[in-house]
Amino acid sequence: MSIATSSAHPPQKAPAGASKVRYIILAMCFLGITMNYLDRANLSVALPYIDAELNLQLTNAEKGLILGAFFWAYDGMMLIAGWFTDKVGSRRSFTIAAVWWSAFTALTPLATSFWGFFAVRFALGAGEAPAYPSATKAASRWFPKSERAFATAVIDSGSRVGTVLALPIVTGIIALTTWHYSFAILGALGLVWAFFWYVMYRDPAEHTGANDLERQYITDNGGRTDATDDAEAVKIRWIDLFRYRTIWGMMIGFFCLNFVIYFFLTWFPDYLKNARGLNLAELGTFGMIPGLTAVVAAWSAGAWADRAIRGGADVTAIRKLIMVGGLLGGAAILPAALVSSLYMALIFLAISYSSLAVAATAIWSLPADVAPSSHHVASIGGIQNFASNIAGIISPFLFGALLDRFHGNYTPSFAMAAFMALVGAFTYAFVVGRAEPLPVLPPRT
Structure with missing residues (x-):
């Protein structure tokens, strides 16, 4: 791109x-x-x-x-x-x-x-x-x-x-x-x-x-x-936001991103303890690595994106590069299950979590980019966040169900998460439109 x-x-x-x-x-x-x-x-x-x-x-x-x-x-x-x-x-x-x-x-x-x-x-x-x-x-x-x-x-x-x-x-x-x-x-x-x-x-x-x-x-x-604000855009009703393909793409893409992120918020300690054999002290130290690297990576990506835009780069290209690239990087969760070394697994998990955090910087920029008016920014943010948190309900359950089915083996769960990351990358690349205010649609007939 x-x-x-x-x-x-x-x-x-x-x-x-x-x-x-x-x-x-x-x-x-x-x-x-x-x-x-x-x-x-x-x-x-x-x-x-x-x-x-x-x-x-x-x-x-x-x-x-x-x-x-x-x-x-x-x-x-x-x-x-x-x-x-x-x-x-x-x-x-x-x-x-x-x-x-x-x-x-x-x-x-x-x-x-x-x-x-x-x-x-x-x-x-x-x-x-x-x-x-x-x-x-x-x-x-x-x-x-x-x-x-x-x-x-x-x-x-x-x-x-x-x-x-x-x-x-x-x-x-x-x-x-x-x-x-x-x-x-x-x-x-x-x-x-x-x-x-x-x-x-x-x-x-x-x-x-x-x-x-x-x-x-x-x-x-x-x-x-x-x-x-454009006077006509201000009149767009909340329900009519669902008529835009970009809104549906934002919902699907954010769902996919949070599907993977919720592993780090729910099952990650269990993975370190039961799949990698860490004790409580090790859990408290090694367990912080992905989260801390994600903070640094996201701040760095945000600063880079802003600098590129100030230099004249196309906003849509920057947003999509970060969202698509971040979700592709999120698929690094799969090799974490395939390597025998704890340190290599942590590196892959840090790459995955950091990449997802990087993608989130552009995802949360989108509501302000695409809102038809300033009176729709929070509404669009709430809509995409609603979809993303459905993943917070489904993802932990599916991880647990696969762990039960495969007797504690995390590889199938990580493969599922990697697949969802790829679906999210595809959605932001080809379903979400340009990072600019959505046009006023003609009234329904």
Whole structure:
């Protein structure tokens, strides 16, 4: 795939004297997503201690239902969350979401039974749904097209940073106090973040800290603000977004990417322990390698993409190169099962996870690229995230079913994941259209 140059003038650099409020917004979005994932992973780490203290005698199936309750609510609310964010804006939607999920995090110690933990986990998932659409919409308004990939990479890396930090933070709090405080402390920190987000966030046109040079730079270089909206495009209904082939391609492609990523969020520790024989100490060190390399790779890819676009490269070519190449690299999960060396397996797994994280930088840039107007960015983000999290429900189950069928052999599961990565690469290459605002379609007859 060649990287053609755009026929339009290449994006300009920010002028001297322009304020840099957008980077404060970016840092806040990153912290918000990190808190989101810390609270999401909290119960997964604390559950063995909870079960032991309360003597719940939960079966593995019941533990799975408690942990899975989050994803049923999270995915079920995702379509509404995107629509809601576009209606009320990132300031209010992200604040409401953070207050909701932080409150239910803090209330978790009040649960004393299977159904109590199931209910609080379900409520937590419902509250976390607006987080990604809110952050995506905020980035679309504050970052021009030529800075969007890096901004997206930073925001999305919050999910990996939060997941990696959950184990040492939660276990550390439990070691110093009890499991109750892990929920109380993280819930309180989430409420603090929500307060500062509500106080600090405004769209560029309303933010008193941003000067006219920064606002003009964002608007002139592809920031999705009300000033850049086409009047007819604003009228496109939410339901009519499903009439576009590109939207369906984004849904299928993101489903395929998350199908593989959820291995790293669910079965990866089991693989290291049972397939590779690592002990607890080794699990805590070697297990961090793919996640940490994924953060570095995604930030680097985002910076490279933005630099290429500022140099005049075609936005569609850059986005597709990263998405297709990233998913092709994600198929490196298969050779990880075929090599005998632990270190070679970790290298292949790090390549796979890092490649998928790289692809995600372009995937999360797409809603702002293709939205018909700024009032559709969060909706499209919610739609593709809804599809991707269906994979979060299906993928862990299929991995487990194949492990049962093949007596703990991971090769068939990894082959399935590699196949899904290839399907995703094909979808982004040939089904998703150009990275530009979708045209207004004629009304249905």
